[in-house]
Amino acid sequence: MLFVKGLGLLILIAAIFFAPMFGLYYLMRFIFRSLNNNRTEKRADLKYAEMILSSKFVYYQKLNENDKTKFLKRLINFIDNKEFQGCGGIELTEEMIILISASAIQLTFGLDEFLLDHFSRIFIYPNVYYSRINKQYHKGETNLAGAIVLSWNHFLEGYTKPHDKVNLGLHEMAHALRFDKFKNYDYDYFFNTYFDKWQAIAKDEFKRTKEGSSPFFREYGGTNANEFFAVCVESFFESPAEFKKLHPEIYKHMCILLNQDPLANPFITDQNTPRISSNQNQPVSGNLLYASSSNAKSILSLIFAIGFWLWFSITNLKDGFSLDIILFSMAMLITGYFIMIRAFSKIHFYDNGIIVSSLIPDVLYKKNEFSYDEIVSIEFINEHGDDVSDTIKLTYLSNGKIRSRSFSDNFISNAVLRIADILQSKKIAVKLKSL
Numbered sequence: 001m002l003f004v005k006g007l008g009l010l011i012l013i014a015a016i017f018f019a020p021m022f023g024l025y026y027l028m029r030f031i032f033r034s035l036n037n038n039r040t041e042k043r044a045d046l047k048y049a050e051m052i053l054s055s056k057f058v059y060y061q062k063l064n065e066n067d068k069t070k071f072l073k074r075l076i077n078f079i080d081n082k083e084f085q086g087c088g089g090i091e092l093t094e095e096m097i098i099l100i101s102a103s104a105i106q107l108t109f110g111l112d113e114f115l116l117d118h119f120s121r122i123f124i125y126p127n128v129y130y131s132r133i134n135k136q137y138h139k140g141e142t143n144l145a146g147a148i149v150l151s152w153n154h155f156l157e158g159y160t161k162p163h164d165k166v167n168l169g170l171h172e173m174a175h176a177l178r179f180d181k182f183k184n185y186d187y188d189y190f191f192n193t194y195f196d197k198w199q200a201i202a203k204d205e206f207k208r209t210k211e212g213s214s215p216f217f218r219e220y221g222g223t224n225a226n227e228f229f230a231v232c233v234e235s236f237f238e239s240p241a242e243f244k245k246l247h248p249e250i251y252k253h254m255c256i257l258l259n260q261d262p263l264a265n266p267f268i269t270d271q272n273t274p275r276i277s278s279n280q281n282q283p284v285s286g287n288l289l290y291a292s293s294s295n296a297k298s299i300l301s302l303i304f305a306i307g308f309w310l311w312f313s314i315t316n317l318k319d320g321f322s323l324d325i326i327l328f329s330m331a332m333l334i335t336g337y338f339i340m341i342r343a344f345s346k347i348h349f350y351d352n353g354i355i356v357s358s359l360i361p362d363v364l365y366k367k368n369e370f371s372y373d374e375i376v377s378i379e380f381i382n383e384h385g386d387d388v389s390d391t392i393k394l395t396y397l398s399n400g401k402i403r404s405r406s407f408s409d410n411f412i413s414n415a416v417l418r419i420a421d422i423l424q425s426k427k428i429a430v431k432l433k434s435l
């Protein structure tokens with residue numbers, strides 16, 4: 001007993017001691033960050049950045065006034081977040097810093113997170129440079145240690161030849177955007193969730209590029225999935241009309257993924273984002289391909305819950321009707337409702353979409369029909385290691401936002417594999433998980 005009291009006292013003392021320490025830490029961090037921000041205003045002059053972008057950066061020139069302000073704000077913030085270093089005898093100028101940062105802001109302009117936070121250092125060489133890591137000459141690289149390296153000559157060439165589908169700046173920034181998540185920094189949630197969908201859509205064309213038979217994407221994109229995305233980004237900004245004509249589906253989902261459409265006019269505004277405008281709801285119809293069955297375990301837990309409620313009510317009713325019984329019954333009713341929703345949802349796979357039906361009205365979700373076009377991914381989670389899938393997580397796009405809903409269901413594992421095949425042919429990312 002004394003030991004427990006002593007331990008309690010120790011925790012209390014620790015709490016009293018550490019609470020102000022944490023407060024002080026956050027205060028110091030706040031002050032330090034504001035000081036840092038002040039320092040940047042001197043480093044990257046807003047007026048100067050505006051002048052450079054207005055005369056040299058076509059993407060910026062095409063923006064409306066509001067978006068120009070947003071672009072500049074993001075640019076200054078980005079520069080503040082990075083450390084730039086000239087290498088190989090190059091003299092680093094403010095113009096270089098502004099233009100390189102602008103290529104990152106261009107790529108991420110439709111996203112919420114634009115700092116590419118994991119990449120804190122940007123190294124600039126005058127021309128190709130020798131990489132000691134793989135003993136080769138490089139034009140640029142983005143490495144997971146948190147550095148982006150660029151040849152200034154090739155960076156410039158990317159923008160002076162604006163339609164050849166080669167742009168080193170956008171290429172490396174695309175890698176950085178993709179890698180940002182792997183280090184668990186403040187990555188863009190929408191981009192990273194929707195990327196699965198984009199990849200499912202682009203899969204066949206990636207294969208063709210790998211075989212060297214894509215009519216549009218250069219062969220280098222076939223190196224691996226990361227290079228393919230970077231090459232798609234270059235083509236998206238440099239040759240959008242041809243991209244859309246040859247690969248309308250990949251183009252459309254690229255617009256949703258990056259939340260901008262280089263062909264639209266005005267091509268970016270807050271109100272008219274490709275994410276929302278692409279969201280048409282066609283009714284789900286066609287042949288029923290598969291329907292799930294109700295979950296036996298859930299039926300058992302429901303019977304158990306009803307039994308528990310009856311037992312509690314009967315034993316307490318002996319002393320008369322009381323508030324306890326009313327409160328307990330209400331709690332059980334709410335619990336029962338959620339068990340029913342989670343357990344008795346059935347999923348029906350049709351030719352062009354999915355319908356989720358429930359035994360009782362589902363007040364939490366307005367949406368029950370999902371066309372394959374708006375479904376991002378479906379996850380089958382096996383919680384008990386047997387051959388039945390316990391939880392299905394459906395992730396979808398609704399009014400420009402990523403949403404998901406989970407429910408229990410019974411699937412026999414070979415049925416899961418069969419459904420996975422169907423879904424993959426409908427260009428949906430399927431994930432099979434065992435906990």
Ligand SMILES: [Zn+2]
Pocket residue numbers: 171175227230
């Ligand atoms: Zn690359």
